[in-house]
Amino acid sequence: MDVKPNNAPVFNRVITDVLLVLMFIVQHRLMATRAYKELFMSFGDVALALERLVYNLTSAVSLQVMISWWQPIPDYSLWELETNQGGLLWLFFFCLHAILWLCLIFLAMSFDPLEFLGLKQVWYQLNGWRHPLFYTNKYLRRLYSKLRHPGMICFLSLLWLHPVMSLDRCLLAAALVVFVISGPGVMDGEYMYINQTVKNLNVPNSH
Template identity: 35%
Template sequence: MAGTAFTVLGLCLTLLCLLNFIFVFGTGVEFIRFISLQAIFYNISGAVQQPKGDDANREWNIILRDPRVLRPLAVDLGLIIVFILQHSLMATSTIKRWITGIFGVLQRSLYVFSTSVVLQVIMRYWQPVRDAPLIWSASTVPWNTWIPLICFVLHFFAWLIIFTIILIFDYAELMGVKQIYYYCLGLEDPLSMKSLRAQRLYSHLRHPVYLEFLLILWAVPCLSLDRVLLATLFTLYLTCGHSLDEQDYRYLRVQLDRKLEIFSREEITYGQLLAANGSRSENADKEQ
């Protein structure tokens, strides 16, 4: 009877984990559209335009007192503060212990779910500032074509590096999938089974995509006031959460060398298998 109850619990946890994974993955895709594609292609399509006439010639001390500018900035500031509070408080040891005491193995899944919910709120209620000049804008020929194209390439490679780093850092564990899998197998938390050096690195490196995300924030063809607010606050937040030291860098270097060695070994093995299969095919053709 206890085994049946455990199986039902495992199935329920697996279903919740799967639904959470779909929601978080969809949020990630939508966040890429919000933070990268929208900032690049809206400029190409002309949806982002410089104010004309008197609005373009106003001084900044007047612009920053305009309610049409302050109101959306205040809303955006509130949204970012909510994200920072959620993302930081839920990562503290006290809150983690409290959530684990209530939700158990779902602690990590609840963290990424809450982060995704806050990101959904930000993307849906973000207020662009349309009544202030742009800080910069690639609006003259030929830069209105080349600058967005260069930004697109930079963003593409930045996201590619981010996805690679996430995979290296164990995507299943970051999403809370491995915790539930280990729980169903009767094993301990995945992080507790890692080496002390790995646990030390994870405590210092809350955001393994620091430089890449900064590039995405700032490398845009046009920079509006709301984008400045978003990029500045996220830059400060990422900087505060990035505290690697020399020991962490040495550990990362060792792990990278090991993974490259594994990949090289697998590539050599795969090449040998292809060569062996090719030789067998040639021998079979000769026998025929």
């Protein structure tokens, strides 16, 4: 595992990585709150159509900042398995990660990618149509409200099931586990909120 040398103290690198992870989590948490969504709703249908797109754009910026400033810490590892290329262990991890990445792609495509990114909402608004959720089956709507991160389990598996668990990788994996577990519980309130969002749309029903 080739890592660029970093002469900064390990403590400084740990603090930097922790702050970057916190920035990413706080951005996600704040922009996923009901208060944030209601703020967008208060500005009308156009703002509501942009809400998901703005969320994804800010998430992308936050992720890029984290990637750019991330500090590798190869000095310490929880475990480090020797995987000579072509060996059985190397083949095992290669196949495992290939399967997980394929599952991630499949899960992402099984949901509506354009709606997930927020592009569909903008397109519908420009054409004078109602919010895409209005045309979605109510059972699928309920599923969407419960699984907005369908590939998180796969992504966490990619982080944890790795031959080298460096300290920075462990910090990232542990933080994301806490992020997922500590998330607000999804109950009928969230589902009702989606329905209320659809009801509040006053765009003419012409598809």
